Amino acid sequence: MQQLQIHDLDVERLATGLREETGAFARAVAGLDPHAPVPTCPEWRVRDLVGHIGQAHRWSAELVRTRAAAPVPDPRAAEPGAPREWPEWLRDGADALVAAVVDGGPATPVWTFLDERPAAFWLRRMLADTAVHHADAAGAARVDFAIAPDLAADTISEGLGLIAAAGSANLQPALAELRGDGETLQLRPDDLGAGWLITRTPAGVIWERRTADADVTVSGAVRDLLLVFSRRTDPDDDRITITGDRALLDHWWAHTAF
Structure with missing residues (x-):
């Protein structure tokens, strides 16, 4: 099977890419009604989408820091604050994940939902998740979805890595x-x-x-x-x-x- 951690982007690019996509996501949701539906995630409102991104970044940062498993959080339980506070809240979550990976060492083994992987796994996983949800946010805002080609390519590779990983069918x-x-x-x-x-x-x-x-x-x-x-x-x-x-x-x- 294809090894999940093999990719073209180094840790520095994963970190800058996470910040790029988090910023683009924040701009896409700016001015939206927090209670408006997200067409490509029909079970979520805009606030849920925002909550998920900031919450997932913080959750994965804690996984890296502790190297321990933790329950997947419910995005509806997130507290992103008022819409005017979303950009800072989202930026702080991305920064927390980058710091956890860099300070703890990108190659440090940590828990993942598949098996133990280098800490950089979570930086890449959250970059891919943020990129896809940036597309959701752009769709909700009816604005163009723009992403750097290298980030789009690595998001596809990361997704294929999940599909091909041993044990993936046990999860899906x-x-x-x-x-x-x-x-x-x-x-x-x-x-x-x-x-x-x-x-x-x-x-x-x-x-x-x-x-x-x-x-x-x-x-x-x-x-x-x-x-x-x-x-x-x-x-x-x-x-x-x-x-x-x-x-x-x-x-x-x-x-x-x-």
């Missing part, structure tokens, strides 16, 4: 349906070099960061591939091109909600 049973007999999917970015080649094997999903022929290929800007991969936009979006076995893509889409 639908992922067991992605086992296959060598069927291949390609995510091919128009604005980057290598894409992502995904192969369904009897043991589960494996993937490589390379461009190759596949049974079905999804092409577009890496930002748009991220939105499709994270199910924040439909594969039929006119910015996306699909060639090959559409049924294979639809099956993937139906079993990767997480």
Whole structure:
């Protein structure tokens, strides 16, 4: 299986990326009604989305500091304060996580929901989570979702790492349906070099960061591939091109909600 901690971004870029995406998220929710719904997270209001981000950053910082497991918090229990206080509250949470990882050592083994991993796992996990929820916030605000290509690419790789990790189907049973007999999917970015080649094997999903022929290929800007991969936009979006076995893509889409 693909090793979860392998990625292209160093710890410094993960840290600056987390701060970039947290700031972009804060700008997207500025001026929104805290009680307004979030179309791509229909069970949440804007306040819940804000609460989740700031709370998740603080929760993962505490995991890194203590190296101990802790229950996943309920975003509805978060206290982000008044909307005017959101930018500072969000920034403080991101800074707390960066400090915990840097001060404790990025390679220090810590608890994760899969198994013990280097502390940098949580910096990368929270960057990916924040990037996807930045897209949610942009959608709620009806503004454009903009993200640096390297951050979008690493968010896709991080998500594939979770899907391919040993034990992932124990956490998300639908992922067991992605086992296959060598069927291949390609995510091919128009604005980057290598894409992502995904192969369904009897043991589960494996993937490589390379461009190759596949049974079905999804092409577009890496930002748009991220939105499709994270199910924040439909594969039929006119910015996306699909060639090959559409049924294979639809099956993937139906079993990767997480």
